[in-house]
Amino acid sequence: MAPITMTELVKIYPGGVRALDAIDLTVEDGEFFALLGPSGCGKTTLLRTVAGLEASSGGSIRIGDRDVTALPPGRRDVAMVFQDYALFPHMTVTDNIAYPLRIKKVPSAERAQKAAGTAAELGLSDYLGRRPGQLSGGQQQRVALARAMACHPQVFLFDEPLSNLDARMRLEARTFLKRLQRELGVTTVFVTHDQAEALALADRIAVMEGGRIRQLGTPKEVFHRPANTFVASFIGSTPMNLLDAAVSSSGEHLAIGNDVLPVPAAYARALTDGEKLVLGVRPEYLSYSAEPVKQALSGEVTVVENLGSAQLVTLSGEAGFVQVVVDEDTVLVTGDRGYAVPRQDRMLLYRDGDLIGTGTPAGAAA
Numbered sequence: 509m510a511p512i513t514m515t516e517l518v519k520i521y522p523g524g525v526r527a528l529d530a531i532d533l534t535v536e537d538g539e540f541f542a543l544l545g546p547s548g549c550g551k552t553t554l555l556r557t558v559a560g561l562e563a564s565s566g567g568s569i570r571i572g573d574r575d576v577t578a579l580p581p582g583r584r585d586v587a588m589v590f591q592d593y594a595l596f597p598h599m600t601v602t603d604n605i606a607y608p609l610r611i612k613k614v615p616s617a618e619r620a621q622k623a624a625g626t627a628a629e630l631g632l633s634d635y636l637g638r639r640p641g642q643l644s645g646g647q648q649q650r651v652a653l654a655r656a657m658a659c660h661p662q663v664f665l666f667d668e669p670l671s672n673l674d675a676r677m678r679l680e681a682r683t684f685l686k687r688l689q690r691e692l693g694v695t696t697v698f699v700t701h702d703q704a705e706a707l708a709l710a711d712r713i714a715v716m717e718g719g720r721i722r723q724l725g726t727p728k729e730v731f732h733r734p735a736n737t738f739v740a741s742f743i744g745s746t747p748m749n750l751l752d753a754a755v756s757s758s759g760e761h762l763a764i765g766n767d768v769l770p771v772p773a774a775y776a777r778a779l780t781d782g783e784k785l786v787l788g789v790r791p792e793y794l795s796y797s798a799e800p801v802k803q804a805l806s807g808e809v810t811v812v813e814n815l816g817s818a819q820l821v822t823l824s825g826e827a828g829f830v831q832v833v834v835d836e837d838t839v840l841v842t843g844d845r846g847y848a849v850p851r852q853d854r855m856l857l858y859r860d861g862d863l864i865g866t867g868t869p870a871g872a873a874a
């Protein structure tokens with residue numbers, strides 16, 4: 509097990525695409541680390557560059573105390589699990605798991621023993637003689653994990669390993685993967701574009717955009733205190749409300765469309781009258797009222813979505829759309845007026861796209 513340290517890591521593809529733009533990042537020893545971001549932000553490139561499947565264009569990569577920047581993949585002591593598992597279709601489960609050991613010239617009896625042992629740990633003992641085509645998606649994923657585990661690497665690199673599974677299997681596989689990673693304690697970098705998966709699994713998350721890291725933090729930090737409006741709009745299964753606001757009343761109020769809200773205590777004296785900001789507040793942290801409320805966001809109920817145990821209401825007001833999570837029992841009628849009061853300690857203010865610092869991160873106390 510070992511930390512991974514990337515310093516000023518750059519990857520420029522032929523044609524000039526700068527897929528990694530001077531990445532500085534340390535993944536701690538034994539950490540479960542997620543790389544998250546929209547399509548094309550450079551997640552897979554970062555993973556493949558650490559694996560040695562792509563040559564870097566600048567900077568360095570260290571695994572433990574070894575500089576692996578110029579080493580071929582086979583000498584980096586990493587194991588990668590791909591989105592499509594990349595199993596050999598003509599080989600049995602045993603032979604697939606044992607394949608990396610064969611490459612390392614481990615004697616055949618020892619290979620078979622190690623493959624059987626790892627397969628047993630992952631609940632695959634009944635399938636050793638089958639080929640990948642005779643397995644379910646979840647079982648194939650376990651074979652791919654077993655193959656990665658069999659040679660006891662210092663680092664696991666997972667490239668969207670859950671994305672080929674159906675929704676239910678995905679949840680099961682996610683819990684399984686987290687337990688396995690905890691038990692093995694192997695430093696793991698996990699690529700996903702699914703923010704719920706990253707929040708659920710990771711010790712820390714790097715949110716990427718355009719080859720750069722836009723925020724690095726624990727799931728609670730990136731959820732509760734997105735550092736910029738890009739991360740704020742990307743994280744959360746219901747996106748954060750981001751509303752244009754103007755500071756008024758000597759820094760005590762925010763004017764949002766026709767509505768006025770008090771400036772949260774955490775921002776007292778940090779704002780200048782007249783300045784234009786963006787208010788961020790998650791739909792979960794607004795309380796809904798059908799009766800008029802002073803100092804609330806207001807609008808017409810235009811859409812009501814059923815979330816199962818709650819409802820997501822869209823209010824259309826002067827300042828745009830505001831979404832609110834409302835309990836399942838509240839009767840909501842489209843066309844009515846609704847009022848939404850933000851929880852003060854969950855209101856975030858962004859200046860020029862960046863979160864205005866307010867001392868103790870709310871996420872730390874969350």
Ligand code: ATP
Nearest residue numbers: 521522525527546547548549550551552553554701
């Ligand atoms: P996705 O979630 O869609 O897999 P990603 O975040 O993993 O996206 P990458 O695959 O790392 O993104 O791609 C980063 C950028 O590099 C993109 O603009 C992509 O088009 C470009 N790119 C990736 N591979 C190559 C390549 N072999 N040659 C040229 N450009 C490439």
